[in-house]
Amino acid sequence: MSALPPLKLESVPGVLGRIVTERAADYRDADSDVGPARPAARRFEAALRAPGLALIAEVKRASPSQGAIAPLDPAQAARAYEAGGAAAISCLTEPRHFDGTAQALHDVVAAVSVPVLRKDFVVHPAMLREAAGWGASAALLMVSVLGGATGAYLEITHHLGLDALVEVHDEAELDIALAAGARIIGVNNRDLTTLHIDLAVSPRLIARARAAGFTGVLVAESGYRTPADLEAVRSMADAVLVGTSLAGSGDLTRAARDLMAAPSLTEG
Ligand SMILES: O=C(O)c1ccccc1NCC(=O)[C@H](O)[C@H](O)COP(=O)(O)O
Numbered sequence: 001m002s003a004l005p006p007l008k009l010e011s012v013p014g015v016l017g018r019i020v021t022e023r024a025a026d027y028r029d030a031d032s033d034v035g036p037a038r039p040a041a042r043r044f045e046a047a048l049r050a051p052g053l054a055l056i057a058e059v060k061r062a063s064p065s066q067g068a069i070a071p072l073d074p075a076q077a078a079r080a081y082e083a084g085g086a087a088a089i090s091c092l093t094e095p096r097h098f099d100g101t102a103q104a105l106h107d108v109v110a111a112v113s114v115p116v117l118r119k120d121f122v123v124h125p126a127m128l129r130e131a132a133g134w135g136a137s138a139a140l141l142m143v144s145v146l147g148g149a150t151g152a153y154l155e156i157t158h159h160l161g162l163d164a165l166v167e168v169h170d171e172a173e174l175d176i177a178l179a180a181g182a183r184i185i186g187v188n189n190r191d192l193t194t195l196h197i198d199l200a201v202s203p204r205l206i207a208r209a210r211a212a213g214f215t216g217v218l219v220a221e222s223g224y225r226t227p228a229d230l231e232a233v234r235s236m237a238d239a240v241l242v243g244t245s246l247a248g249s250g251d252l253t254r255a256a257r258d259l260m261a262a263p264s265l266t267e268g
Pocket residue numbers: 015016058060063064065066188190192195221222223224241242243244245
């Protein structure tokens with residue numbers, strides 16, 4: 001594997017900058033050795049490549065933008081999402097701002113048969129070794145955090161047999177993800193430095209990725225609450241990642257089904 005370039009976390013602004021600085025401190029003394037290569041299962045990628053718009057439903061108990069969302073039991077929540085048709089589960093493991101834990105990921109992996117994404121702010125190879133060890137099928141890599149080191153982290157993720165959801169929010173980040181060789185790109189509608197959501201970001205960057213000849217998987221992320229919100233990405237994206245609106249709904253199975261229901265075709 002290539003040498004790991006240092007991350008420039010001091011240049012990550014706003015809320016995101018605070019979170020990644022804390023995460024880097026959490027893993028300051030962790031071992032960077034990720035161990036031997038593991039075979040690629042590609043379960044997460046395969047689930048998102050199924051026909052139609054796939055749902056990645058997120059177990060999200062809290063967030064910087066919402067504060068407390070719902071005191072979900074992770075295993076119960078994941079089972080409810082699976083019953084509602086989710087193709088994959090995203091499980092937050094960041095403890096301070098999202099009320100995530102390693103145990104939550106363990107419980108979710110044990111509870112469902114669909115693949116599970118470790119959703120965290122990866123700033124150290126040990127976080128990827130953990131994700132593989134805990135049974136995740138994929139991990140999130142954020143170009144806004146990893147910058148020029150995105151390709152090296154992608155290589156480690158694949159070395160461990162995991163899929164990577166490589167997340168971008170603007171054109172420059174998309175170009176980095178494409179150059180790094182990402183197979184799955186997530187476009188986040190939420191600006192993680194200001195927390196502002198703009199649902200026009202995903203269609204814009206998904207169109208740009210396809211125009212650049214990208215044949216991998218494209219995921220639209222954040223801010224989706226109703227079937228109408230999904231219209232702009234329904235025929236462009238392979239999947240949507242949804243957290244807050246489902247997690248806070250009170251009936252996760254029904255909310256997942258209702259959100260993903262295709263709009264009824266009316267005649268005349
Ligand atoms: O959700 C936040 O407030 C947030 C703040 C800072 C960094 C990351 C944050 N969220 C991560 C995500 O992108 C979402 O959890 C995910 O895409 C689902 O979004 P939503 O459906 O809007 O909860």
